[in-house]
Amino acid sequence: MEPEPLVENGKINGQKTELNIRQLEISDHAKGFVELLSQLSTCPSLSQSEFEARFADLAALGDDHHIAVVEDPTLGRIVATGSIFIEKKFLRGCSSVAHIEDVVVDKATRGAHLGQRIINYLVDHAKAAGCYKVILDCTPELRVFYEKCGFEEKNVQMALYF
Amino acid sequence: MEPEPLVENGKINGQKTELNIRQLEISDHAKGFVELLSQLSTCPSLSQSEFEARFADLAALGDDHHIAVVEDPTLGRIVATGSIFIEKKFLRGCSSVAHIEDVVVDKATRGAHLGQRIINYLVDHAKAAGCYKVILDCTPELRVFYEKCGFEEKNVQMALYF
Numbered sequence: 001m002e003p004e005p006l007v008e009n010g011k012i013n014g015q016k017t018e019l020n021i022r023q024l025e026i027s028d029h030a031k032g033f034v035e036l037l038s039q040l041s042t043c044p045s046l047s048q049s050e051f052e053a054r055f056a057d058l059a060a061l062g063d064d065h066h067i068a069v070v071e072d073p074t075l076g077r078i079v080a081t082g083s084i085f086i087e088k089k090f091l092r093g094c095s096s097v098a099h100i101e102d103v104v105v106d107k108a109t110r111g112a113h114l115g116q117r118i119i120n121y122l123v124d125h126a127k128a129a130g131c132y133k134v135i136l137d138c139t140p141e142l143r144v145f146y147e148k149c150g151f152e153e154k155n156v157q158m159a160l161y162f
Numbered sequence: 163m164e165p166e167p168l169v170e171n172g173k174i175n176g177q178k179t180e181l182n183i184r185q186l187e188i189s190d191h192a193k194g195f196v197e198l199l200s201q202l203s204t205c206p207s208l209s210q211s212e213f214e215a216r217f218a219d220l221a222a223l224g225d226d227h228h229i230a231v232v233e234d235p236t237l238g239r240i241v242a243t244g245s246i247f248i249e250k251k252f253l254r255g256c257s258s259v260a261h262i263e264d265v266v267v268d269k270a271t272r273g274a275h276l277g278q279r280i281i282n283y284l285v286d287h288a289k290a291a292g293c294y295k296v297i298l299d300c301t302p303e304l305r306v307f308y309e310k311c312g313f314e315e316k317n318v319q320m321a322l323y324f
Contacts, residue, residue: 034252043253054256087247090196091205091264094216099261102253127324134324137297137317151320155299158313162289162296 019079019114021121024067026055031071033078040104061085063129067102068121070114079106080114084122086129098126100136119149181241181276183283186229188217193233195240202266223247225291230283232276241268242276246284248291260288262298281311 024033029051037043046054058065063086070080082103086096100122105115126134137157138146147153186195191213199205208216220227225248232242244265248258262284267277288296299319300308309315 037253041253044255046252046256050256051252054250054252057250085249087261087263088216088219089264090208090213090216091199091203093206094208094212099249101249102251123322132324134322135299135319137299137319139317143318143320146320149322151322153318154321155319156302156305156315157297157299157317157319158305158308159316160285160296160311160313162294 019070019072019112021068021070021080021117024055024069024081026052028069028071028078031076031078033069033081036078036081036104036106037102039107040102063125064088066122066125068118068125070118072109077106079109080104080118082115082118082122084125084134086126086131092132096129096131098122098129098131098134100134103136115145116149119146123150181232181234181274183230183232183279186217186231186243188214190231190233190240193238193240195231195243198240198243198266198268199264201269202264225287226250228284228287230280230287232280234271239268241271242266242280244277244280244284246287246296248288248293254294258291258293260284260291260293260296262296265298277307278311281308285312 029046029048034043034046034051058067065083065085067081067083069078071077072079083101084098085101086098088094088096100119103115103118105112105118123134134151135154136146136151143153191208191210196205196208196213220229227245227247229243229245231240233239234241245263246260247263248260250256250258262281265277265280267274267280285296296313297316298308298313305315
């Protein structure tokens with residue numbers, strides 16, 4: 001039996017591997033997508049039908065909603081993700097604003113700049129959609145990371161929990 | 163000719179008037195909805211067909227997008243507005259988060275607590291939609307206003323402009 005490959009700092013068994021970014025697919029349910037999200041926030045496991053129902057809700061939005069994932073081809077696991085949705089406004093001549101949400105990189109794969117690559121990919125999606133800006137909310141500790149990605153601190157986020 | 167009514171502090175010609183909140187309608191284009199938004203941000207005027215096209219984009223989202231307005235019945239003008247959209251997630255068992263955007267009260271009508279009424283209305287919409295939280299971004303000066311509406315400061319907003 002082959003030993004489990006060692007994934008560390010973006011290398012697999014010491015070799016750099018190509019980790020491509022692509023859109024979420026239904027088959028990613030079996031590749032640990034939901035487990036990865038649970039590293040970010042409360043995220044109980046979902047049945048295949050629950051996953052497919054929510055996938056369909058989001059797919060109905062077309063290019064106005066996009067979830068990016070990075071799959072580790074050796075492990076067959078999703079190791080990074082981030083989502084973006086396009087909000088259509090009346091402001092600025094019926095312009096659009098992109099909102100980035102739910103960005104997480106698997107603990108074992110951190111240090112490989114996957115977070116930055118996911119953000120760049122989502123920013124490109126927003127640009128292609130004709131948005132005039134991309135916004136996101138983060139904890140103060142992540143400010144420096146997002147500044148490296150080209151963002152600047154702009155406002156404060158207020159929240160009301162039910 | 164009747165003189166223009168004096169709208170001040172929620173009263174019209176010194177009389178308290180009932181200003182109800184309702185959903186945006188196509189006819190609100192002729193009632194200064196876009197001009198009101200221009201008090202918030204850059205908002206050039208829109209032709210009837212541009213307005214109707216964007217109205218249709220948003221109506222297609224059903225209850226997942228809602229624009230609240232307050233019309234002054236005496237003036238036949240929109241004097242306050244705020245919008246909300248529901249973001250569907252995989253997190254927290256396929257939960258939803260509501261985002262409040264583009265809240266503005268006409269300068270001449272400020273002081274009548276229309277801002278707070280608009281926010282309460284949108285929060286009720288989020289609750290009815292089963293969201294687990296409502297979030298919004300604002301300038302630091304508006305923090306106190308949103309705290310009065312039941313919100314708490316949570317994170318920082320980062321932005322990237324194209």
